[in-house]
Amino acid sequence: MQFDYVIVGAGSAGCVLANRLSENPNTRVCLLEAGPADNSLFIRIPAGIIWLMRSNARNWRYYTVPQKALNNREIYIPRGKTLGGSSAVNAMCYTRGHPWDYDHWESLGNPGWGYKDVLPLFKRCEHYEPGGEGPFHGVNGNLNISELKFRHPVSEAFVTAGVQAGHPATDDFNNDTQEGMSMYKVNQKDGERWGVARGYLHPAMERDNLTVMTGALVHRVRFDGKRATGVEVEHKGDMHTIEAGEVILSGGAINSPQLLQLSGVGDPQELKRHGIDPVHELPGVGGNLQDHPDVLVIHRNRRRDTFTMGSWELPFTGAKAVWDFFTKRSGQLTSNVAEAGGFIKSRPEEERPDLQLHLTAAKLDNHGLNWMFSMGHGYSGHVCILRPKSRGTIRLRDADPRSPALIDPRFLEHPDDMEGMVRGVKAMRAIMAQDALAPWRGEEIAPGAHVQSDEQIRAFLRHKCDNIYHPVGTCKMGVDDQAVVDPDLKVHGLEGLRVVDASIMPTLIGGNTNAPTVMIAEKAADKILGV
Template sequence: MPFDYVIVGAGSAGCVLANRLSENPNNKVCLIEAGPDDNSLFIRIPAGIIWLMRSNARNWRYYTVPQKALNNRQIYIPRGKTLGGSSAVNAMCYTRGHPWDYDHWEELGNPGWGYRDVLPLFKRSERYEPGADEFHGDRGNLNIAELRFRHPVSEGFVRAGVQAGHPATDDFNNATQEGVALYKVNQKDGERWGVARGYLHPALERDNLTVMTDTLAHRVVFDGKRATGVEVERRGRRQVIEAGQVILSGGAINSPQLLKLSGVGPREELAGHGIPLVHDLPGVGENLQDHPDVLVIHRNRRRDTLTMGSWELPFTGARALWQFFTQRQGQLTSNVAEAGGFIKSRPEEPRPDLQLHLTAAKLDNHGLNWLFSFGHGYSGHVCILRPKSRGTIGLADANPRSPALIDPRFLSHPDDMEGMVRGVKAMRQIMAQDALAPWRGEEIAPGSAVQSDEQIRDFLRRKCDNIYHPVGTCKMGVDDQAVVDPDLKVHGLEGLRVVDASIMPTLIGGNTNAPTVMIAEKAADKILAE
């Protein structure tokens, strides 16, 4: 029978919508997810992110097209493919961005999206264990906790940041954001607390909510300009799920791809793939933004960091397993990227323009290079927060199973390259402080031979990567490139919304999971008000 709402994608936005829309027992809601259930032990164990990065079952494991500014390298883009989406496979860092980011959205022609409007939604979504205050709530679905385990080098990194002249903070989500600290994380009682666990699981017993996993959406079905359902494939069988409203929540890669497969997008591109045009919307798949990221890596003189191989690993591993399964304590409760900060690369910056993460392990290529991770070390991530480079999501062909053509055009804007050069210097300055002296061994990357700005640029071309925050490809606004309006309705169509990180007109200065939850909370309010 027809549903009132069908939601495509059970990620950080889709799970919120499924909960909120099904709270009214009169609403019949269907949630579609291409991946399996989120019942993997590696999802529950916070440090399981190391294995989830390699998972084929619960990770889309996308790659970009060759990146011209990065020596034509293809960059790995992990995205969650399970209930909870990327909140089931990420590093659980809870940050929202700077208040200015949301005021900027409003300035771009999106009334109701300023910081004063979205702060109550952030607070409503939170169960903030440190306690409610003017920036946080403690009665929501998304649990936010202090880390139960901190590698000593992570605490050393915070002290080093202060020694380098950056302020200490206890909350990256206040009015100023600036400072260095240990991250608050989406965990509860030592386990990952992703959006599926916080929002979807409590709603699964509702008779008016249907959840379909291992179900791939092929296209949105239209009657003229009105969306009437979604054609899906499940267990080798195609069917159309009819609904009064269709909501796309597949994320910044999958939502524009599905729109194009459905005949909504740039006329010329669709014609080139033989896809019948439903609505010419040139902004679909444009405006792709992501945070470029690079690592400053040191060997560790001690033996107290994570490693994929050493003589003591069987002993430390057995102890970590015992601590986790008996007490929910120990190294397996680590989110791996425990410490970090939001800092200014130069004094004249009006707000933090760099984000830092400290990983208590040697990393290369997202940890996929296992051999590099043997031995003890630590890695300092640095990324620019508001890149000016803009990319695209295109179609490889008209087959829904074919990955999209992902082209972020990393560092294609010269200001991004120079911002990353300043970021490497800022990270090196922190790494050189006395607080890290007990751990500090040889600098592996960039390496002591890399000193001049041009040498750092060459290093960035060889090693710059990303920190998994794609947004913007179905941007919200009222200009010619906008895909959805401020109510998140697709321009020129009826019965169709996009609700996920793809609607962000500009990338916020921080991790994108919490803002995606906020977007879904706001969308649910708008939908229910109708």
């Protein structure tokens, strides 16, 4: 099998590349995905995220190594394992980060990645329903963005409470200021999830020059000297060699650095420890891991109107939700679960928002995996710091491509991260205490009334801090000795090999990472095609 391009990973970046690179009918493109097709009903139903969080078929279900600053707990890291990748299993919140984030990337030695350069790409990606075309948004793009069709009253009250607590209101987190409280805009269309596979890949799959293989686990990249020539892939129990003029890794911030190391690209000493012959020394592979730490402030609900995994009303509310969705594409099943939120400053001296908030109209613990905790009625406020200073690693467990990598984000190991999260808990509590939430507000379950001092909050964070699924940085773009790719996303020192996904971000952006990953792939496609 010979192609002009082979793309490893059909996630948010890989689907974009498959579409763009196959637009020329004379270009042969192969897209490889380890997971199955995205034909699950739970993917189409927005609230299906509750079930997808548990899926073994469409979720890699990774765990970190024990986190020293979090009482040696192992933290759950869900990642999409299907066409569309994590855009098929996420909460669909459409945010880009702050303009400063991209100007910062450019200042690190990445010309062409400043905000003025990437804004046109964000606009090109979009079909923005809420306000149409404007200075920050575009129409007629592949990625549909809509208002939520269902808004829980407690979510709307949370936005009002944030304003009562002194934060501004906004209708758009993706303008040039970002700051404010609002309901999230979502990647949905007519009440269904509109992931990147549906927006980019499905329209291209009828092209004769695009081959899409699901259930295809790539074992390694093949090299002839310093040139990548293709990949070795396991498909339906057999090994195949796929040759390509260019190999593009789009496996994400965990799988792309793992595959590079399995292929002999990385720290030679680390590779030799697993019996892998080094092909190219590149010490930054798998370093610079960043993710958003997250914690929940949880209240019981005095009413009986929030989402629950168990109550006497569930058969009735559940039946209505199913009827509404399948007859009108409306109702509770169109909820993205994290409907409301905000980008706020934890203290006046911050130059830009340093905290992100999400409100879930349910009691949550351990990503919703603790179903017993979700019995009964409550609501949960997520808070995360936007630009953590802790840096972690992705390392090989062994030389077996089927083995999950050793994921060590080192959450809260930098003291500034811990103090930022302490301020975040206080900010969330201040919002939860406002009059707008009084009709719902019951007992604070977490941290709990007994947790008041900064040291008690730190202890709570060590016991309960988690993450909100935005790993980046492990094949970072740049020109320093730890950079893995250059500003054209070519792997330093090698030919015929690029990395195009969230792993190339030199620093974590201040927001959800799906939209920036789509933008990265759009920009990469332009570079590859010479646009």
